[in-house]
Amino acid sequence: MLRTHHCNELRVEHVGTRATLAGWVDTIRDHGSVKFLDLRDHYGVTQIVFHDDSMLEGINRETVISATGIVRKRDEDTINPKLDTGLVELHADSIKVLGECKNMLPFEIKDSVATREEIRLKYRYLDLRNPKIHKNIVLRSEVISFFRNRMQELGFMEIQTPILTASSPEGARDYLVPSRKHKGKFYALPQAPQQFKQMLMVSGFDKYFQIAPCFRDEDARQDRSPGEFYQLDFEMAFAEQEDVLKIAETVLYEAFTKFSNKRVSPAPFKRITYKEAMLKYGTDKPDLRNPLTICDLTEFFSNVEFKAFKNKPVRGIVADCSGCSRSFFENSLKFALSIGMKGLGYITLNDGKFKGPIEKFLSPEQKQEIIKLSGIKEGETLFFISDKPKTVDLYAGQIRTWLGENLNLIDKDAFEFCFIVDFPMYEYNPETDKIEFTHNPFSMPQGGLEALENKDPLDILAYQYDVVCNGVELSSGAVRNHSPQIMKKAFEIAGYSEEDLIQKFGALYTAFHYGAPPHAGMAPGIDRIVMLLAGEDTIRDVIAFPLNGNAQDLLMGAPSEVTEQQLREVHIKLR
Structure with a gap:
């Protein structure tokens, strides 16, 4: 020994x-x-x-x-x-x-997290010796084990779906794999097990799950690793939206309370409609630790002679800035300009009177009205955001976040969960002048076939939902469209013929003609969950061997060149 x-x-x-x-x-x-x-x-x-x-x-x-x-x-x-x-x-x-170990290390193990990322990833086996990073990988293993055991306890069966599959025309870019046996043809790595898990429901399995690897040729972000990621993928037959949300509440609440000492919002998690989230928080990924909310002042300013807000939507955010220095307001303006806004108006209520650049445009009656509309109290400041309809909510959300962070309003010792529900089924793309799917094309429209045939497509909502925690989207999911007739009509509105449907999604579409049960599911992201639990700012610190932000494996040297013989075997010539 x-x-x-x-x-x-x-x-x-x-x-x-x-x-x-x-x-x-x-x-x-x-x-x-x-x-x-x-x-x-x-x-x-x-x-x-x-x-x-x-x-x-x-x-x-x-x-x-x-x-x-x-x-x-x-x-x-x-x-x-x-x-x-x-x-x-x-x-x-x-x-x-x-x-034996060389005398000169590329970096000090205990200080590896302060080392340049390209050096850390090149010598990742040394970086992983750092107790902090080592602990993250242990945590990841424990979280995955917990999910696997808990899902089995809840009656879900673990089934593995293929890694080599067909290219999907929807979503992100595929990773393509050339076929040696079939000249000129390609496999694709799965962006998600979406169609396979739906066909498992058609096959008669009742509750499926897997810790699923997914592959997307996307650019990196702090909360998204390029190349591959893992998710707790699950699907339920004979299930409605609320059935799925209850499973998510159960496993996520238990996981976050088990692996963290922070306060976790208890079930039932808040249900917030997409429309309310965009108006109240300026994003469909709201951080509910921030108590600030956004109010709509568009109608109010339609009766105010202020040219900058004329014929534009206007949003307001009330924040307690009492005690803030002049530089605070100067910095708020600098931030607004940095994100593309043309300015940031505000008024402060002191001794029952308003002070600020916009005060002079308001009559005494209008001042009383805006107090009622915004709920502003003595000593508080009301910030104004006005821009085009497509961008005003985005800007308001960013100002809300900036104020929450700079006024120290965000509770760092809490995990606040919510579900965003009632996403629009379709959206208009002005560049193509076409109606397109907003989210998942396989979702069931609310109102079914009747809604598709009789409503304006832009008014149709879908049974789609996201799980959000502390401003991070952990999962998306949907009640699936299991009816061939509804599926055909839904895709027709988005510009697909039945021939397109058969060609691009033929297996799923055909399967639905042989008796498909209603089914629904979702797929919380493992990497993002562990990132939140570990308190890390970047997802790469909770993945054992991640790609860098440029989608390169610096440790193994991938992507790499291959030999002419390898290219010939798969019938490929570089150009």
């Missing part, structure tokens, strides 16, 4: 016993007649004492060793309460080098 105990195992009850530990040399401290070495492994750290200097000759930090000796209790003045093993130490009488 290379070790009798791991480096977080020895306690006072082991004093006097002989033990062998193995791990990486974390630090070496020279105290003259005696040397101390902190040995680190997957589980923790133990201090080892060497009374013979020659035993450590040629041993550097990060060298892998095993050390054997007697466990002794530490002297009172050397007890380390920061370590689980801080009451004991191993007095070594023998040492063995198991894996």
Whole structure:
């Protein structure tokens, strides 16, 4: 045996016993007649004492060793309460080098998170030794295990869907895989198991789930890794929207309370319509830790002679800025200009009177009316956002976020969940002058076939829903359109003929003709969940071997060139 105990195992009850530990040399401290070495492994750290200097000759930090000796209790003045093993130490009488380490490391392990990302990812195996990053990967494993066990307890069956599949014309760009056996044809890596999981419901399985890998050729963001990501994908037969939301509430609430000490909003999570979210929060991903809300002042300003707000939608945000310096308001304007706004008006209520650049345009009656409309109180400031209909809510949402952060209103010790529901089924694209699907094309329209045949497409809502936590979208989902007639009409409105439907989604469309049950599901993102639980700002710190922001694997050197022989085997010629 290379070790009798791991480096977080020895306690006072082991004093006097002989033990062998193995791990990486974390630090070496020279105290003259005696040397101390902190040995680190997957589980923790133990201090080892060497009374013979020659035993450590040629041993550097990060060298892998095993050390054997007697466990002794530490002297009172050397007890380390920061370590689980801080009451004991191993007095070594023998040492063995198991894996040498170069003298010069590319970065200090304990400071790896402060190192440039390209260096961290090139030497990711060293970066992962950093206890903080190591802990994130352990957390990820535990979260996935929890989800897997909990879903099985809730009656879901784990089924794996294909990795090699057909290219999808909807959504993000596919990753294509050339076929060797079928010249000129390609597989695609799945963007999601969407069609497969729906066909599982048609196949008679009742509740499916998997920890599903998904592949999309997208650009990176802080909360999105390029290339691949994982999600808790699940689907339920004979289910409606509320059935799915209850499952999500159960597993997400339990996971966040289990793996975090922060306050978690209890079930039932708030249900907020898409329309309300855009108006009240300026986004369909609202951070409910921010108490500020947006009010609609468009009708009010239609009767005010203020040219900048004339014939435009106007939004207002009330915030308590009492005690804020002049520079605060100057910085708010700078931020507004930086995001593309032309300005940021405001008025402050002091001693029952308004002060601010817009005050002079309001009559005494209008001042009383705006107090009622906005709910502004003594000492508070009302900020105004006005722009084109397509951008005014976006700007208002960004101003709300800026105010919440700069006024320290956001509760950092909470996870606030909500569901965004009632997404519009369609939207108008002015560039193509066409009606397009807003979200998931496989969703059931509210009102079914009757709505598709009789309503303005832009007024039709879908049974679509998102899970949002602290302003981060964790999942999207929908009640699926399982009717061939409704599916045909829904795609027709978006410009698809039945021939298009058969060609692009033929398997699913055909399957629905053989008796399809109503079904619904969603897919919370594993990476984003772990990122929130770990308190990390970037998703790459919770993935063992992530691509960088430019979709490159700096550790393995991917994407890479391949040989002419490999290209010939798959019938490809570069151009």
